[in-house]
Amino acid sequence: MDPAPAEPFAEEEYPQGAYGGARPSPPDLLAPPDAAFDGRGEMAPPRAAEPAAQELEILAAVQSQAGFMEDLLVALIDAPTLLGNEGPGQDLMRYTFGGLGLQPVDVPMDADALRAHPGSAPFDWDVRGKSNVVATWQPAEPRDGRSLILNGHVDVVSPEPLAGWTKPPFMAVRDEDWIYGRGAADMKCGLAAIAGAVRGLRALGVRPRAPIHLESVVEEECSGNGTLSCVMAGFTADAGIVAEPFGAAITVSQVGVLWFHVVCRGVPVHAAEERRGINAIEKSFEVMQALRGLEAELNLAPPPPYERFSHPINLNVGAIKGGDWASTVPGECVTSYRIALYPGMKVRDLQDRIEAVVAEAAVEDRAIFENPPEVRYSGFTSEGYDIPDDHPMVQTLAGAFARQSGQPPALVATTGTTDAGILARFGDTPSVCFGPYAEQAHAADERVWFPSVVQTAQVMALFIRDWCGLSS
Numbered sequence: 001m002d003p004a005p006a007e008p009f010a011e012e013e014y015p016q017g018a019y020g021g022a023r024p025s026p027p028d029l030l031a032p033p034d035a036a037f038d039g040r041g042e043m044a045p046p047r048a049a050e051p052a053a054q055e056l057e058i059l060a061a062v063q064s065q066a067g068f069m070e071d072l073l074v075a076l077i078d079a080p081t082l083l084g085n086e087g088p089g090q091d092l093m094r095y096t097f098g099g100l101g102l103q104p105v106d107v108p109m110d111a112d113a114l115r116a117h118p119g120s121a122p123f124d125w126d127v128r129g130k131s132n133v134v135a136t137w138q139p140a141e142p143r144d145g146r147s148l149i150l151n152g153h154v155d156v157v158s159p160e161p162l163a164g165w166t167k168p169p170f171m172a173v174r175d176e177d178w179i180y181g182r183g184a185a186d187m188k189c190g191l192a193a194i195a196g197a198v199r200g201l202r203a204l205g206v207r208p209r210a211p212i213h214l215e216s217v218v219e220e221e222c223s224g225n226g227t228l229s230c231v232m233a234g235f236t237a238d239a240g241i242v243a244e245p246f247g248a249a250i251t252v253s254q255v256g257v258l259w260f261h262v263v264c265r266g267v268p269v270h271a272a273e274e275r276r277g278i279n280a281i282e283k284s285f286e287v288m289q290a291l292r293g294l295e296a297e298l299n300l301a302p303p304p305p306y307e308r309f310s311h312p313i314n315l316n317v318g319a320i321k322g323g324d325w326a327s328t329v330p331g332e333c334v335t336s337y338r339i340a341l342y343p344g345m346k347v348r349d350l351q352d353r354i355e356a357v358v359a360e361a362a363v364e365d366r367a368i369f370e371n372p373p374e375v376r377y378s379g380f381t382s383e384g385y386d387i388p389d390d391h392p393m394v395q396t397l398a399g400a401f402a403r404q405s406g407q408p409p410a411l412v413a414t415t416g417t418t419d420a421g422i423l424a425r426f427g428d429t430p431s432v433c434f435g436p437y438a439e440q441a442h443a444a445d446e447r448v449w450f451p452s453v454v455q456t457a458q459v460m461a462l463f464i465r466d467w468c469g470l471s472s
């Protein structure tokens with residue numbers, strides 16, 4: 001998108017989001033509610049002056065946290081929280097939650113416990129010493145509200161290749177209303193909004209009528225095991241918001257994601273006798289072609305709501321490692337893939353199809369057949385997830401959005417996966433993504449439109465009032 005949007009959350013200005021465009025809105029957008037929800041999933045009578053005044057107070061209190069949110073976002077971007085180095089970001093979140101007057105607790109990543117949990121993704125990296133950070137805003141009497149999880153991930157993906165960036169990835173730069181840096185979009189902006197919403201409400205002296213858990217998690221970008229660890233530690237709620245940067249939209253459906261790695265083996269010989277060898281790198285391309293065939297099949301008849309996308313299932317060849325010398329025929333090549341799966345599809349079934357396709361590619365090629373490729377799994381094994389449009393939490397959040405912005409949000413499906421699925425499927429916590437407007441996630445010059453961070457926090461604060469209830 002070229003210029004900054006003139007109006008906050010103007011729908012035409014937001015044809016795409018941080019996840020790169022595959023975000024059609026349903027034709028039947030929610031109509032803006034003409035009355036506030038009363039916090040119990042039913043429409044309240046038309047608002048009286050008093051609640052309206054409280055809403056305005058909330059909006060102003062959160063708006064006044066803009067500087068705090070910007071400082072936090074900048075400090076988070078400056079911490080290069082790549083996989084294995086999330087510590088400095090978590091230190092900052094621990095400090096931030098403490099500064100809100102809450103008591104942060106660490107939820108460590110326990111490799112054995114994770115591997116024993118049916119919902120965990122396999123991993124071949126070291127998780128020792130890594131922690132999620134959770135702070136609970138304890139409720140006041142009467143405790144008759146509904147509980148809430150506000151979740152964000154602190155981990156970011158690599159900014160490589162750096163040559164594509166015009167701004168430094170790990171030194172936040174503000175250019176008018178945009179803040180640039182790795183994680184500005186995905187999703188340190190969301191963590192800033194969560195903290196800003198709670199700080200604004202606390203400044204008013206109010207308290208929720210049910211617990212609110214603030215979560216800063218690790219490993220959203222590779223496994224979902226961070227949020228799963230929080231679920232395993234007992235953090236569940238009546239609703240969850242994952243503050244991923246979807247802009248003026250609430251996600252009601254997401255695909256699952258599977259990571260897999262294909263090991264092709266060849267026969268290494270001196271390049272002078274190249275014809276005697278078998279080149280593992282070249283063989284891996286034949287497997288790749290076969291897998292593109294599977295991807296095409298999966299895109300043939302997408303189930304709703306994915307029939308609205310031209311290409312909902314994306315296979316990505318994300319990394320390739322093969323060979324080590326220009327004059328040696330490479331004996332091994334490992335290719336790492338990411339593929340999506342529709343809600344309702346089982347990971348095991350997709351794995352079976354992948355293994356069959358790889359085996360078939362091997363049968364068709366004698367050289368591969370003699371050295372059959374192997375499929376390994378490490379990283380995401382997430383299944384898809386959806387939540388009904390008319391679920392009370394979706395409707396309550398949509399109502400809060402409409403009152404903040406004057407227009408309804410889009411309810412969207414996404415062709416990526418998020419921790420909302422982990423919260424819902426394993427924590428029995430109905431969840432959606434809702435967060436700031438941002439661009440270039442996982443790409444160069446990643447950026448967030450800062451006013452939308454404040455707006456997200458305002459909507460979250462109104463949602464807290466409607467969903468959890470507030471006591472003064």
Ligand SMILES: [Zn+2]
Pocket residue numbers: 153186187220244
């Ligand atoms: Zn994310």
